[in-house]
Every structure is written in structure tokens, then in C-alpha cells.
Amino acid sequence: MNPTIGVIVFPGSNCEQDALEAVTSLGADSKLLWHDSSDLGDVDGVIIPGGFAHGDYLRPGAIARFSPAMESVIAFARSGRPVLGICNGFQILTEAGLLPGALQKNRGLKFLCKPVKLNVQTTNSVLTSQTTKGDSLTIPINHFEGNYTCSDETLKELHDEDRILLTYEDNPNGSIGDIAGICNIERNVVGLMPHPERACHPLLGSTDGHPLLHSFIESSRS
Amino acid sequence: MEFEATVEVQLKEGIADPQGSTIENATPKLGFNGIENVRVGKSIRFTITAEDEATAKETIQELCEKFLTNPVIENAIIHLQGAE
Numbered sequence: 001m002n003p004t005i006g007v008i009v010f011p012g013s014n015c016e017q018d019a020l021e022a023v024t025s026l027g028a029d030s031k032l033l034w035h036d037s038s039d040l041g042d043v044d045g046v047i048i049p050g051g052f053a054h055g056d057y058l059r060p061g062a063i064a065r066f067s068p069a070m071e072s073v074i075a076f077a078r079s080g081r082p083v084l085g086i087c088n089g090f091q092i093l094t095e096a097g098l099l100p101g102a103l104q105k106n107r108g109l110k111f112l113c114k115p116v117k118l119n120v121q122t123t124n125s126v127l128t129s130q131t132t133k134g135d136s137l138t139i140p141i142n143h144f145e146g147n148y149t150c151s152d153e154t155l156k157e158l159h160d161e162d163r164i165l166l167t168y169e170d171n172p173n174g175s176i177g178d179i180a181g182i183c184n185i186e187r188n189v190v191g192l193m194p195h196p197e198r199a200c201h202p203l204l205g206s207t208d209g210h211p212l213l214h215s216f217i218e219s220s221r222s
Numbered sequence: 223m224e225f226e227a228t229v230e231v232q233l234k235e236g237i238a239d240p241q242g243s244t245i246e247n248a249t250p251k252l253g254f255n256g257i258e259n260v261r262v263g264k265s266i267r268f269t270i271t272a273e274d275e276a277t278a279k280e281t282i283q284e285l286c287e288k289f290l291t292n293p294v295i296e297n298a299i300i301h302l303q304g305a306e
Contacts (some may be wrong), residue, residue, distance in 0.1 A: 059292055066289075095292065102294040111241045149237065149295060174238070 003220035004029040006043035008073065009090075010053035010064050011035070015086065019049045022197035022209065028217045038068035045082040045126075045220030046073055048089030050092030050195060051157060060088060060103065060145050061095035070096055082126040082219045083189045087143055088130040090181075099184055099191045101150030103143075107174025111144045115206065117169035118180050118194060122162045122222065125183045126219035127188040130211050138207035139194040141172060146193040148182075158182055166192055188219070201209070223304065224271050225278045229290055230299040232263035237295045266290060278302060 005023045009016045009032050011204070020030045033040060035053075040046065042173035053064035064070065077083045077098050084091040093099045106112060120128055120135040131137075150158070155177060158164050173193075181192030196209030233239050239261050246260040272278035279302060286298040 057289070062289065062292070094294075100294075102292050104238070104295060105240050107238070107240055109244055147238075147240075151294070174240075 002027060002029045003044035003217055004031065004042065005217065005220060006031055006033045006040055007045055007047045007049055008033050008035055008067075008069050009049070010051070010067065012053045012055050013049050013051035013088070015050035015088075015195065018195075019047050019086065020197045022200040022213055023047070023217060025200060026210065026214055026217055028220070035064070035067040035069045038072045039187060040069070040072045040076060045216060046076055047216075048073070048083070048085040048092050049197075050087030050089060053092060056088075056145075059091075059095070061092035064088075065096040066094045067187060071182040074098060077184075077189045080186060080188050080221055082216060084127060084216050085189075086195055086197065087141075087146070087193055090193055091145065093191045095191060096215070098189045099182060100154045101148055101182070103145050103193070104147040104149050104174075105145050106143070106147050106172075112146070112172050113140070113142045114172075115140045115199075116172055116180075116194060118166045119169055121164050121167055124214075125165050125187045125190055127162075127181065127183070127192070127212050127215050128165050128217060130215040135211070136169065137166075137199075137212070138206045139196055139199045139208055139212075141171070141194045142198075143193055146175070147173045148177075148179045148193070150176060161185065163187070164165045166194070167192060190216075223274065223278075224269055225275065226303045227270050227278070227282055228301040229266045229282065229286060230263055230301070231266065231286075232297050232299070233261060234295055234297050238254060252275050271284055275304070 199209035
């Protein structure tokens with residue numbers, strides 16, 4: 001049976017259809033879940049997509065984290081099931097306390113929208129299990145607040161616990177340690193600023209998002 | 223009692239402030255000299271009804287921790303004034 005991936009939609013989300021299309025093209029069932037309902041249905045994995053949830057008012061993710069759906073996502077994540085936050089979704093996961101650190105305005109204050117090269121640092125996560133360590137993936141970024149920051153202690157923990165999944169080959173935004181994506185201690189909650197769902201068709205210029213989303217779908221299956 | 227509250231949200235020391243440095247770099251070009259250590263924050267104003275000043279302050283502190291700031295990168299300074 002195909003796993004079902006739920007994609008949470010907030011007012012201001014704008015990548016939910018891309019995420020839905022990408023996971024469906026990889027063989028998963030998928031459905032959109034409105035943020036105002038705490039009922040996630042019987043989904044096997046959850047994606048929090050990119051965009052500007054609640055207009056990014058106050059801070060990106062600050063208001064979205066209090067949505068009824070997020071309370072269920074937090075419980076879902078705590079039960080060990082896979083949760084993926086892409087871009088604004090990553091910001092929401094840090095605000096919700098499911099991932100450490102925070103995303104700041106880019107170094108240089110430019111909104112960045114371009115393909116970047118990422119290096120896979122570990123295959124031990126729900127996002128990278130179907131990749132090979134050292135793989136170089138070309139995936140687009142599209143953000144103003146993607147400059148990952150955290151305390152020195154947190155950075156040491158991320159390193160020591162092998163929780164940095166993806167790094168930028170050529171750091172575009174000032175992220176500490178060139179970090180593009182991380183996971184939680186249990187390795188089932190992942191967040192990244194680049195958009196794998198926008199690198200899933202030759203017409204889009206890259207299919208390097210496939211191994212990442214394929215990993216996520218496979219993790220949702222088990 | 224009703225109080226007027228102003229919460230100043232600032233980036234913690236040591237956290238890079240790209241907006242602050244951009245403003246700082248522009249000042250000499252505009253003929254303003256001696257401007258240093260520019261930090262950009264935000265100011266949030268509201269009224270709060272509470273039994274007394276201490277209770278109001280306590281509520282606002284909790285509001286700041288849970289919602290108005292991201293404690294990973296931001297601090298809050300709370301100003302309270304009796305409105306009545």
C-alpha cells in the first residue's frame with residue numbers, strides 16, 4: 001500500500017501544490033490538510049511546505065506554530081513518525097521547538113532565488129536514507145530568512161550527533177557551518193531551506209530532489 | 223487597572239544583524255560620522271488590563287517568552303505605564 005503524505009496548508013503557504021505533485025509523482029498518495037483543523041487523518045508522513053504562513057508577521061513561523069494542525073504535528077513527530085519542513089516549513093519547525101536554532105535574514109540582505117549545490121553529510125535520516133554520503137545535489141533556494149543560526153553548544157551537538165544532513169557547497173546566506181538542513185535527535189523530524197519539490201522534473205532543470213523525497217516516502221512506509 | 227505596554231524586541235548580543243550593519247555602512251556615505259554599533263529591533267505596543275503592575279509585567283514576560291520573541295536570537299525589554 002502506498003504511504004499517504006499530508007501537506008499542511010496555512011494562509012500564505014505557496015508550495016503545497018508543488019509538494020503534493022512531487023510526492024504523488026514518486027508513487028505516494030497525498031492530501032492537503034488545512035491548518036485550522038487538528039485532524040491529520042490517517043497520514044503516514046507530514047510535509048510543512050514553503051511560503052509565507054500568516055504573512056510571516058512577527059517572525060516567520062511565529063504564528064503558524066500555534067495552529068491546531070501544528071499541535072497534532074508535534075504529537076505526530078513525538079510518536080516517531082516522519083515530518084519534513086521545507087523553507088518556511090523549516091522556520092515553523094524551529095519556532096515550534098521541534099528543531100533547534102533559528103533562521104535569520106540572509107547575510108547581505110538579499111532575497112535569494114537560484115539553484116545551489118548541496119552536499120549530503122549523512123544518510124541517517126528520513127530525508128537522506130536513499131542518498132549516498134558525499135552526493136552533490138542541485139536544488140533551488142528561494143528565501144530571505146534562511147541564514148541558520150544556533151548557539152555554540154547546539155552546533156557542537158548537531159556535529160557530534162551527526163544531525164547536519166545537508167550543507168551548502170558555496171554558502172549563499174551566511175548559515176552557520178554552511179548548514180542547509182538538519183534533523184532532530186530521533187532523526188524523524190527534518191528541516192531544510194532548499195526546495196527538493198522544485199527539483200523533481202527535467203523541465204525544472206534538476207531531478208536531484210527525487211532521492212530526498214523518495215527517502216521521505218520510504219520512511220513514511222515503514 | 224489598564225497599562226500601556228511597549229515591548230522592545232532586540233537581537234541578542236553576538237547575533238549578527240545584517241540590517242544594522244547595512245544601515246551603519248550607509249551612514250558615512252550620507253555624511254553622518256561617528257555612528258557605530260547600529261542594531262535594528264522592533265517595538266510592539268499594546269494595552270493590558272491586570273490587577274496590578276507586577277501581574278501585568280509577569281503576563282507580558284510570559285507573552286514575550288512564548289510568542290513575541292524567539293529566545294534563541296532575541297531579547298525583550300518591557301516598558302509599562304499606568305494608563306489611567
